[in-house]
Amino acid sequence: MKNRLLAALPTEDLGLIAPHLTQHELEKGRHLCDPGDPVEAVYFPHDCVISLMTLMENGAAIESAPVGREGALGLMAAVAPRQSLVRAIVQAPGQASRISASALHDAWIRSPALRDLVDRHNEALFGHAIQSVACNALHGVEARFCRWLLSCRDRIDGDTINLTQEFLADMLGVQRTTVTAVAGSLQTKGLIRYRRGVVDILDRAGLEAITCECYAAVRRGYERLLPLPFG
Template sequence: MQRPLISVQNRLLSALPPEDYRLVAPHLTHVDLERGRLLYEPGDRVDTVYFPHDGVISLMTLMENGAAIESATIGREGALGLMGAVAPRQSLSRAIVQTPTRAARIGAGQLHEAWEKSAKIREMVDMHTEALFGHAVQSVACNALHSVEARFCRWLLTCHDRIATDTVALTQEFLADMLGVQRTTVTAVARTLQEKGYIRYRRGVVDIISREGLEAVSCECYDVVRRNYERLLPQHHAVERTRN
């Protein structure tokens, strides 16, 4: 579904000065991205840039045997395909929509024209690239050193920051791919967190009951990545949450 862009909630776009935003505004359209939508595969030409207003897009690293694991996520603090504004690029990862996402979309070529004219847009691209690189580097360490339970909590907290509800629709298959584990492991971890009263886990749905509990179990990587984004990128506005 596509319609003209009405409001700006993405942190990168909302932080642009009016004169710089006017360079991109005529080319932005609003799209509703359904869960599971594939945006890029490794090797695809990055010809479109997405600025999420809410929701989560996952970057998945794929192995030759078909195994995959999440290396980073993108929400309203960032953009997917932003380096395509600098020069033609090929995607290094699979980009897939993990939760229903509203986003602003622009052609990479159109954003490149604005990038050439605006120092603020060039700075935005550089800072976002550094933040995303830091996110991916932290994910490498986290996937190697921390427990599945801690990583699951980290992912739920990151997702919670980017959506306006306490309910996250996620299939076992998605969760297993994100964490690089078997589905049975996902079930066991979710059951443990549910017994502690931190979440309610139903088939394909996770309800966050205690954010404080998830923070207590999560590894330090959640705060490391969050602080890095806040240091490098414009501060986000508070998201009003609906309690279910």
């Protein structure tokens, strides 16, 4: 089981939710929820990545945090009924396990281990989101581009990331022409290979040297709170 939260649960506690889990193939670009939607299901990604997008009234959007195999989408609904605060879009396609919020809540009541894991995950995700606020305000596009690539790479198997200029521009809150310029610069430096709809990471260490402190800060937060989040 690739999802780190599910893999971390003791066998008895996993047994409370396993009968209610269903496997789903999530295609790229799929909308899973919008702000204000009731959270009726929780997704545990195995090899897909889901972007949590903050929306403005004029339609502008920017990514607050990604969710991959280290976590889950909608996990706060394990505690009590909740409405979504974000738009969730599948960023990288792949598989996820799905469970109804009500079934997960029933397990949460009975399992101290699950309650602890939910608390830790929500703290890590909150830390990621508030770090993103500072990063988007204080750091340049190139550093944030590198942070985004590294964060995505942590959550998938492989160095190839499928994306479009438009999608990446939305993630970073910039124009597509800016994405083109930054990607071209990183390609010239030999750090990535950028072709239509695809980015290949060629030099991870080089990206880590350029990215801002936020990448390491967020990663440390997950590693402190969650079991082997990116192992």
